[in-house]
Amino acid sequence: MIGERIKRARxxxxxxxxxLGDIVGISANMVKKYEHNQSMPSSGVLLKLAAALSVRSEYFFRPAQVTLGEVEYRKKASAPAKLLKKIESDVIDQAERWLALKNVWPNFPISDFDYHPDIPVVSSLAAVEHVAAKVRSDWQLGMNPLPDLIDLLESKGILVIVSNVPQADKFDGLEAKISGQPIIVVSAHWPGCRQRFTLAHELGHLILHGRLDDSVDEEMACNRFASAFLLPDIGLYQHLGEQRSNIDAKELYFLKHEYGLSMAACLYRSADLGVITQEKKRQIFIQFSQNGWRKQEPGKPYPQEQTLLFEQLVYRALAEGILSESKAAELLQISVMALHKQRQMLAEAV
Incomplete structure (x- = not known):
């Protein structure tokens, strides 16, 4: 157990x-022995390993162990295997703490994801629009902008993990399952609109998988679902009208900040719904490229989304006597003293 955790953290x-051996002051061969459980590090070495690997010493003894299943990456071709291993290690660490928290509850307050809409086989990208509208209707979301997508998905039993692993530009998202529970992974380094599109895209995979006609590409269908889910047709028509000869970049900027969808995605949405022609979309994208907006859109970025549910449930478990302070601090990866300060709403804990 300890060997696997050392390897994962490394x-x-x-x-x-x-x-790692150079940082801790041991040989590479000794690190190998630790990782293969051929030798057990002393308490002093464990403390040095924890410091070198930026984990708490309790990490090495955490009983819960999970395995990622049905992993589906949405990644750029340049994403190296080393980066993906880092992401998976981070995801497993966070998921283990989730599972440890879930297991202490007699009745965990968050239900499992159990949404299976009754829809016919989706035979075209246009039909995806109806699926997105049905999800909004079934979940009683109306047609207005969705202010907090992470909170919405978590309330439906989808575990959202925000990974702080760097090199986010080479990673486009991950969807997997842990003990049957779906998880979606986004990066803490992305702008909010990219996080939201990825979350909606992965939700599309959960809902559309197995319901698409063979003629429909699943990635394209999930892109269409994400755009339709975040920006319903009625919202686009209300702001832009039903048919235009041109669209100003500032209009796309306003749409971005109202619906949390990038300017580029709003432009695609406009062409998909026939507000502008595909040729006009192509012309505007040429302007985007000339202005450098394909890499970084102008103006203030859309705010990033955050996941608060895990911390909220830890403090709820503390209040109800389900968790001890030491266990809560371990799950939050802070000291007991820092936990005291946070519970008392004092100055920022260190």
Whole structure:
């Protein structure tokens, strides 16, 4: 158990056995023995390993162990295997703490994801629009902008993990399952509109998988679902009208900040719904490229989304006597003293 955790934390830190050994003051061969459970590190070495790997010492003894299943990456071709291993290690660490928290509750207050809409086989991208509208209707969301997508998905039993692993530009999202529970992973380094599109895209996979005609590409269908779910047709028509000869970039900027969808995605949406022609979309994208907006859109970025549910449930479990302070601090990866300060709403804990 300890050996596997040392290896996972080393992989997440991007360190070779030699590099970790140099930091801790042991040989690479000794690190290998630890990882293969051929030798047990002393308490002093464990503390040094924890410091070198930026984990708490309790991490090495955490009983819960999970395995990612049905992993589906949405990644750029340049994403190296080393980066994906870092992401998976981070995801497993966060998921283990989720599972540990869930297991202490007699009745966990968040239901499992159990949404299976009664829809016919989706035979075209246009039909995806109806699926997105049905999800909004079934979940009683109306047609207005969705202010907090992470909170919405978590309330439906989808575990959302925000990974702080760097090199986010080479990673486009991950959807997997842990003990049957779907999880969606986004990066803490992305702008909010990219996080939201990825979350909606992965929700599309959960809902559309197995319901698409063979002629429909699933990735394209999930892109269409994400756009329709975040920006319903009625909202687009209300702001832009039903047919235009041109669209000003500032209009796309306003749409972005109202619906949390990038300017580029709003432009695609306009062409998909026939507000502008595909040729006009192409012309505007040429302007985007000339202005450098394909890499970074102008103006203030859309705010990032955050996940608060895990912390909220930890403090709820504390209040109800389900968790001890020491266990709560371990799950939150802070000291007991820092936990005291946070509970008392004092100055920022260190």
């Amino acid at each position: 992989t997440a830190a991007g360190l070779s056995m030699q590099a």
